[in-house]
Amino acid sequence: MGGSPAGAVSQALDRFKALLSREEYAQLLAELERPLPQALRINPLKINPAEAIQAWAERYHWTLKPVYYEPAGWQVESSPGPISQTIEHRLGFYYIQDAASMLPATLFDLDPARQPLILDMAASPGGKTTHLASRSGDQGLIIANDASLSRLPALRIVLKNWSAYHTAITHYPGEILGDWLPEKFDCVLLDAPCSMQGLRSTESHPMRSITDNEKLGLAQRQGRLLQSAFKAVRPGGQVVYSTCTLTPEEDEAVLDALLAHFPGLAEVEDISRHFPQPVPALTSDGGSRQFDPSVTRAARLWPHRLGTSGFFAALIRKQGSLDLPRAPFDQKAKPASRTTTALTSSQQAELLSRLSQAYGFDFFQQVEQDGLVLARGPAIHHTVPIYAQPSSFETHFPGLRVQSLGLLFGEETPDGFVLSHEWATRFGQHFNAGRYLIADDQIPAWISGEDLPGLSLPASPETRIVIVTDAPGRNLGRGKIQRDRLRNLLPKNSL
Ligand SMILES: C[S@@+](CC[C@H](N)C(=O)[O-])C[C@H]1O[C@@H](n2cnc3c(N)ncnc32)[C@H](O)[C@@H]1O
Known part of the structure; x- marks a missing residue:
């Protein structure tokens, strides 16, 4: 019994009993009979939490209870389907997390x-x-x-x-x-x-x-x-x-x-x-x-x-300083940081202005106002990743080795520049161009990861990657326009 989760709970309860009044202990036992509701926290970097939760509750028939201390947090008291199986979860519009966490x-x-x-x-x-x-x-x-x-x-x-x-x-x-x-x-x-x-x-x-x-x-x-x-x-x-x-x-x-x-x-x-x-x-x-x-x-x-x-x-x-000396970094035993090289300012400006035109979105301003620099990583099979990195890192942490810095911005491929999933899901809702509307009856196939057939759209290298949307304007991830189909670029790893 002691080795099972239930055994572990009862062993811990024996220990904790002495820490609670009789009344509270009875309340605790009663609480543990009830299932723990799942909870989610909405990503305000991608969507307005107050508007989003209403739309999702309606769409997915959720019964919700607010998390008292977190305005973007909700306990889902009932849901006909698992809350992990929605497109919004897959695209990082919310994170599933116990309310206590x-x-x-x-x-x-x-x-x-x-x-x-x-x-x-x-x-x-x-x-x-x-x-x-x-x-x-x-x-x-x-x-x-x-x-x-x-x-x-x-x-x-x-x-x-x-x-x-x-x-x-x-x-x-x-x-x-x-x-x-x-x-x-x-x-x-x-x-x-x-x-x-x-x-x-x-x-x-x-x-x-x-x-x-x-x-x-x-x-x-x-x-x-x-x-x-x-x-x-x-x-x-x-x-x-x-x-x-x-x-x-x-x-x-x-x-x-x-x-x-x-x-x-x-x-x-x-x-x-x-x-x-x-x-x-x-x-x-x-x-x-x-x-x-x-x-x-x-x-x-x-x-x-x-x-x-x-x-x-x-x-x-x-409440005050400890007046500590700073010990030098001793990083010899650690694997080397991923090495990246900043684009020159004209390369950065040229890329951002091409993308701004293709998507009707001011990438220039976003990168500038948020203090980002674009930097190339090492090529993998003729594909060069470009990262958006906070320029403040070098100011505050010079010499500190990192495993990764910033967010993938996109990839230079032999076929043209491919805007990353990360940027497409964060900003795609604000794009005025480079969007592709799919019909209601195509949504289930798209969400399940299938390509959509029957396309014959011309596309320049930058507009081959589109933000797929439905009639209500949801961001349904990236697609790639090919001669005969819309290729599905939804991530495979999170469903
Ligand atoms: C409770 S989990 C963290 C969960 C995480 N904060 C979250 O919300 O997703 C504790 C983490 O501490 C890490 N850890 C264990 N010993 C550590 C140490 N000496 N220094 C830093 N991290 C450590 C473990 O690998 C584990 O990922």
Whole structure:
């Protein structure tokens, strides 16, 4: 029994019983009998969330409940079909994420106009990175870091689908980033690796039993990571510490240890305004250990409190400088960065003006106003990728090796320039040309990935790639006009 997810839940419940009043424990048990509603968060970089949710609820017959603290977040209480199987999900118009996981990014005071520098220290697969990109209006810069090489591909796919370009992916143990980049960031998110004792076992996150030794090892690592996060944030900046576990050793105790380590410098902020009812953290671990009284300002989301998975989050403000020296980057053991070479300004201007004409959209202004530079990557089979990269990266992080920087803009192919899926899904709705309307009865075939036959349209190299739309004007992804058909360029990897 102990090895199954259900066994793990009942073992954790035995432990947690002592942390709740009898009444609350009964509420928790009742809550766990109810299915956890799926939830989604809308991508404001691609669509207006308020308008989109109404249209989707009607189209897909969803019953919705707002996520209290996130205006672009919705719990889907009922849906005739899986919410993962829509074209909008496939094209990154929304991300499926448990409502509790939407909490950490909402806690930061983020002002896009101030171009915030953000570190997401343990980022993969990137759900919260996409949320940070939304909240910062894809301005400033997000370093999305993860120590696990095998988890970087997932992070890449999620960021690509969100179409945020002010991002860089790095692959370092988070523990060293505070020494390498002391007092650099306005905001640091540490969504820590944890034992996942959140009491809601799902297919993608099955709960398993853990030993005391594992818990101790995790807590020690969390402590080191949180100290590193605190070093990396600038004086006056904010750190969010979050876990999807309810074990006090990994939650309140880690926060309490940080406060003890940096007395007077680390302050837990009051976040109660984010919740419809109090969700205070614990005052003690249920045994002899009492925590600093300010620890209770953190949020402990028992599942019955807001109808989510179990979750913990704290917002910490850095009240002064630690006066740390900056340790030099030691990147010898890391694989080299992907090398890119910036286009000359006339090459960039020429490409942008060709595309602006082809699509009736001011690519020039978009690239300029967002401080992007176009850069060529290494050719793969006669195809040269062109990336849109934030020019601020070099200013703030010279010499830091990255796994990737910015967003694919398009590809130079022997057949002409192919605008990327990432840009087409982010901006295609605003194109005044290069759109191709398909009939209602063609939509199911298109969405299932089929080519549409029967075309005989002339097309210049730049207008061969079109944004496919339907009568209501939805962006249905890219197609390629060929002599006898419209080739389907919908991504294959996310359905
Ligand atoms: C809870 S998950 C992060 C989930 C992610 N924030 C999201 O919302 O999609 C924790 C991540 O920490 C990474 N990790 C584990 N140890 C780490 C370390 N020492 N430094 C940085 N990342 C680490 C794991 O590979 C894992 O991807």
